[in-house]
Amino acid sequence: MFTGIVAATGEVAGLQQLDAEWRLTIRVGKLDMSDVKLGDSIAVNGCCLTVVTMDSSSFAADVSNESLRCTSLGGLSTGDRVNLEKAMLATDRFGGHIVSGHVDGVGELLSQQTEGKSIRLDFSVPQELQYFIAAKGSICIDGTSLTVNEVNGAGFAVNIIPHTQDETIIGDYRIGQQVNLEVDLVARYLERLMQNPVQATPALNRDFLRQHGYDKE
Numbered sequence: 001m002f003t004g005i006v007a008a009t010g011e012v013a014g015l016q017q018l019d020a021e022w023r024l025t026i027r028v029g030k031l032d033m034s035d036v037k038l039g040d041s042i043a044v045n046g047c048c049l050t051v052v053t054m055d056s057s058s059f060a061a062d063v064s065n066e067s068l069r070c071t072s073l074g075g076l077s078t079g080d081r082v083n084l085e086k087a088m089l090a091t092d093r094f095g096g097h098i099v100s101g102h103v104d105g106v107g108e109l110l111s112q113q114t115e116g117k118s119i120r121l122d123f124s125v126p127q128e129l130q131y132f133i134a135a136k137g138s139i140c141i142d143g144t145s146l147t148v149n150e151v152n153g154a155g156f157a158v159n160i161i162p163h164t165q166d167e168t169i170i171g172d173y174r175i176g177q178q179v180n181l182e183v184d185l186v187a188r189y190l191e192r193l194m195q196n197p198v199q200a201t202p203a204l205n206r207d208f209l210r211q212h213g214y215d216k217e
Contacts, residue, residue, distance in 0.1 A: 002043050004096030004145025006083045006168045007031055010044075013058060022068065024049070026185040028135050031084050033059070041087040041101065043170075046143035046180040047071050048087075048101025071103045072142075072178040076169070081169045083143040096145030097138040098185045105129050106142070109177040110155060117162050125181065126153045132183035132191065140182040144168050157164075195196065 008031035016023045031165050033056050036042070038070060042059065049061035068074035076082070088094075107127040112121050123141070125133060137152050143166065150157040161175060165171035173179075195204060 002048070002096075002099040002101050002143070003088050003092070003094055003139045004085070004099040004143065005217045006085055006144055008084050009081050009167070009169055011050055011079045012082060012100065014078055015063075015073075015076055018062070021065060022063045023052075023060050024063050024073065024083070026057060026082060026134045028084060031086070033057075036086065039119060043085045043087075043099070043101045043143045045072065045081070045082050045088075046099070046101065046140055046182055047073055047103055066070050070105075072106055072181050075178060078158055081163050081172060083168050085143055087104075099140050099143070099182060100144060100185055102182065103141075103180045104132075105181050107155075107181045109173050109179065112173065118159045119165065119168075120149070120157055120159050122152070122155055123179065124161045124183075127154070128206050129181060129183055129204055130154060132187040134184075134187070137187070138184050140167060140180075144170060150203050 001081055004061050008029045009030060010029045012028045013025040013027050023043070023167045033054065034201040036051060036059070038051055038054065041048050042051060044061070048068065049063065051059045052062055063073055067133060105128070107123040107125045110122045112119055133148055134149055135148055137148050139146055139148050139156070141158070148156050149159050160170050
């Protein structure tokens with residue numbers, strides 16, 4: 001589990017094919033590896049990966065073909081910068097939102113414009129994810145917890161403050177950039193409850209809420 005607060009940016013040292021899958025090696029930059037051990041999880045551009053080899057300045061993780069298909073990791077090249085976050089501790093500050101490190105889909109940067117010292121970024125989003133994105137809700141872009149400023153049809157917009165531009169890879173983005181998206185986990189579970197295919201419990205819908213005093217018209 002993660003919070004979407006990027007701890008450091010790293011650099012791709014290599015993406016090597018091993019048998020039927022791949023091994024991604026990352027130079028960790030300023031990320032403190034002193035408390036990391038083999039088998040721990042580190043989010044790389046929002047993808048939860050398991051550390052299989054490591055030293056004080058780098059680590060490697062195995063990446064399945066499925067992960068390459070469902071994320072932007074397959075497009076990484078040696079030297080590319082990546083966002084890094086270690087799995088959270090129960091005692092950590094919860095500065096972002098609940099992030100699982102399981103990418104829901106890949107979006108694309110459509111436009112960017114300066115607004116004061118911030119930058120507004122507009123992204124397209126896969127159709128199956130549009131339902132889960134709400135204005136002023138949370139979204140994770142390449143492992144960065146951000147607030148959705150506006151929902152516009154098949155996409156959404158966020159504003160990136162200078163600190164986030166400096167401390168993450170978002171400041172490097174260019175038009176057409178492919179980004180990993182993870183929608184709000186709470187929205188995912190609410191959608192599942194509303195489907196309620198088994199009908200073991202009452203469906204969570206407007207009739208249910210009205211019956212229990214939560215939806216008054």
